[in-house]
Structure formats: structure tokens, C-alpha cells
Amino acid sequence: MNPIRPMPDVALDRAASARTLDRVGMAGIALPVRTRSATGEAMQVPARVDVHVDLRDPHARGIHMSRLYLRLQHAFAAEEMTPAGLARVLEALVETQAGLAGTGQLVIRFDHLLLRPALASANAGWKAYPVEVDAQLADGELMLSLGVAVDYSSTCPASAALSRQMASEAFARQFGADGDIPAAAARDWLHSEAGLVATPHAQRSRAEVRVRLADGLTALPIADLIDRVELALGTPVQTAVKREDEQAFAALNARNLMFCEDAARRVAHALSMDPHVRRFEARVAHFESLHAHDAVASVAGEGGAP
Template identity: 30%
Template sequence: MQDVQRGPAEVPIPLDRVGIKGITLPLLVRDRELGRQHTVAEVELSVDLPADFKGTHMSRFVEALESWAGVLDYGAFKVLLVDLKRRLEARNAHLTFRFPYFVRKAAPVSGAMGRMDYECLVSGELVGEAFTLTLGVDVPVMTVCPCSLAIAERGAHSQRAVVRIRCRGEGFVWLEELIGIAERAGSSPVHALLKREDEKYVTEAAFANPVFVEDVARSVAQSLAGHPRVAWYLVEVESHESIHNHSAFAGIEGRKEPSRPG
């Protein structure tokens, strides 16, 4: 049968990435409290394509996923990238999993339990033999505006902000660690379930801790810079302003110098 994809390209230009996206599959991820957690991931897979090939074989991406164990950890992720390179006869392979991750959280006063969901991702690439893995999480927090609080006779405007963390490590980093770093940087964490006594506590605690979006970004960056297993990080905080017709944001990127042997 004719292999059209391996035929010559009309425009002989190499492509950096060719692949599939929007495919979903069940996924098993590590959970600090329960050991493992079942979730569902949206997956994007791609490889490079030489200039002399017209196209790639899209079915092989799906075949690679079907033969994969479906357990997300460092070793299994790299195995899947190696398999993609082999099946597609590529030099480089790229892979991203986006999935909701659930954490049971107690309300601050009543102790009522609610299940919070956080949008997470694990993204990696195998360029030649160089493997890179990036861990990410988006965390909602509440922020109270310090300026509004200082100038208003009564009250201040508050809003939900999203803390987006992307990091690469020199060892295993729990998603729960990143979530905690983000939540501690806001005026208050966001909860799935609050009773009246909890709402009173959260409101008063948030107003006692007003922060700008810049403050949140700096606080998160400071915590990540001090984390013993984080080598690189990217932080963006977006505040969905309650009294402005725009969002405010702040971002920062940081990298640790590689440790030198003594």
C-alpha cells in the first residue's frame, strides 16, 4: 500500500512539531495523601518532521498512548517520549498532559470537608537525548487590594486571582507543595465548602492581609527559589479585577545556578 506521508513535500521545509491534540484518556497520578489518584487527561503529542517528508503517521501517536501503562511518573513519561521517537522515526518528541487534580480541604473553623479541583499539567520533551520535564498547576486565591483598603472609609475591593506555577526540578515535587505555596501567597485561599463561621473567618483574615498581584508573584517566587528540589520556575499571577474592566497580572522567571562539587 502506498505510503503517502513518506512521499516528497511540495514545499521542502522542516517542521518543528507535528502531532495530535485534544485526545483524552484516563490517568493515574501520585497523591500525597492517598498514594494515587485517578483522573482524566487531555493530551497533546508531537514530533519534528524532516523537510523531505510530506506528513507524519497520526495513528502512531494513538498507538503509542494505547500501549502506555497510563501511570504518570518521571520514568513512565520518558518511556512514552522514547516510544514516540521510535514509532515516528523522529529526532525530537514533545508531550503534554493537562488534567484536574483533586484535594480534600477542611474549612478553617467548622472543619467541613470540600473537594477542590486544580488545573494541572505535566509537559516534557526529548530533544535528541536531552529530557526535560515541566510540572505546572493553576491555583485560585482571593486578594484584597491594599490601595482600596487604605483609601476607602469602609471596605475594600476583593477578587479572585489565579496563580500559575510552572517548574522544573532536581527531584520529585508534589503538586500539593505547589498548591500550598500559591495559596499562602494570597490574601486567603479559596475553599470548596464554607459554613457561615468559616465565611466570617475567611473575610476577616483576608482583609487583615491585603496584597497586590505583584505581592503574590514575589511571594510565590521567593518560596520556589527556596525550594530544595526546584531548579527553574515561571510564575504568573492574574487578578480578575472586581471593579475594573480588565485583569491585572504580574510574572517572574527564576533559575538556580547548578550546584558545583566541593
């Protein structure tokens, strides 16, 4: 009987061109990750994970890819997605490389669900927010970045001003420039289709925020960051909507007329006061209903963390 020979491992061959590599790994791995809801309840969400380590031996042809994958599966099954948990996962991933690697990175993408109450009615609905967590370990130090995307409505201030002008001119034509106008007649006219001369254009918009988190956090401030951005913008898109909610939303838009520049400044101000944030980058996009192109603005700055 022939003896069983070990299977070849060409990854152990010497590299043809000796060079260290900054990142080697896998992208788009499907994994369930453990996190917590806004109320502190433990939950598991489906995620896509990118994992990388460096290859610091210039003569090594490749890393131990299968070890990296298998340890990732076991590590995430045991660890909650907290700063401390992510640090332990990264340490375990680097250890699988038996000295070939010294740094590690995880990029985790998933949707974070939050239950949002309606504006006026007694209803509520779930909203999904795209989230990206970027965790990097180098020289024993953990660096964490958090990205979220928030959809909102933006009503154009210029379009609103033009609509108001047309309404005032139509009102003057209807009732004349002089004399007393019966309140009931004015109210009936404003309530009729004749009183709706023009409407300002509005559109769904999106704020994409990426922040470098402060050191020493015990949890990822996902819900807090989302809430802070939505509060700054004032017009987040809704879930459950009855007529009274739609009317309340129209009123919110009237109180929060925004160019993309206005929206970017609002988000920047909110993030500059956030004690969880060291640095931030924000990009807003208004998906125009008037133009065939989008209006965009970007801003970066320092957060409120010491």
C-alpha cells in the first residue's frame, strides 16, 4: 500500500519578487455579527466582512488564507462587535499567520434597524441604515472608524421663494391691492386649488458620514450617530405615514429649507460637537427633482472628542 503523501502547499514557496505587502486577505465574506439594538438588547445581523493582514516577510509567497477565514468564523461567533471585542478578533487573526503578519483590518458592512415613531399618529415602523465599521490593529493599538448613511428630504430655498412670490401675486390679483379682505374669503381661496399657484421642489437626499471614533469607548455609538445626523437635518425620511404624519412632514420641510451647502454645514456642526468623534468626513447629495444631475457638498473637520 502506497504511503499517504502530504499535499503540496505552494504558498510556502519563496516569492519570485521579494517585497512586503500592505494588505492581503478576503473581501465580501458573509457572516452573522453580534451587536446591540438602541435599547441595549443583544441581536445578530447578517454582514459582509473584509479581512486583511499585512505580509511583512518579503520572501513569503502568501499568507495562510484558510487559517484567516476559519479563525474569523470562530472569533465572530464568540465576540460581540464592541471595540474590545474587535480588538480581540484582530489579535486572533494576526496570530494565525505565525509571524508573517503584524497588523490586521476588518471592514464590516451591515444594515442597522431602528424603530422610528410616526410624526403625529400613534404608529411606528422600522428603518434600515447602512453601516460600515472599519477596525484596524497596528502595534497593539486599535483604530476605529464608523460610517453611516442617512436619508432625508430637502426642499429648495430658491424654489420656495419663487413659489411664495407667485402665491402673493395671485392673491393680489384675486383680492386687489387695497381694502379689507374678509378672512373667510381669503381662507377659502387659500384652501382651494386656485390658491395653490406653485409648489417648491423637494427631493430625497442622503448624508454619508464617516467618523474616526475616540479611544476608550466601550460600545459602538451607531444609534447615537444616526440620531445626531437626523436631528441636525430635521427632515429624515419616514416609515409609517398617515395623513396627519404627511402633513407634519410637510411642515418640517417648510421649516428646514436646505441647499446641499446648508445640509453639509448642519451635519458638520453636529459632528463637531460629538464627544465620540475625533475626526469626521461628511458628504451630502440631493437627488434633484428639478435637474437631471445631483447637487453635492462635502466637509471634513475635527469632532468633539478631546
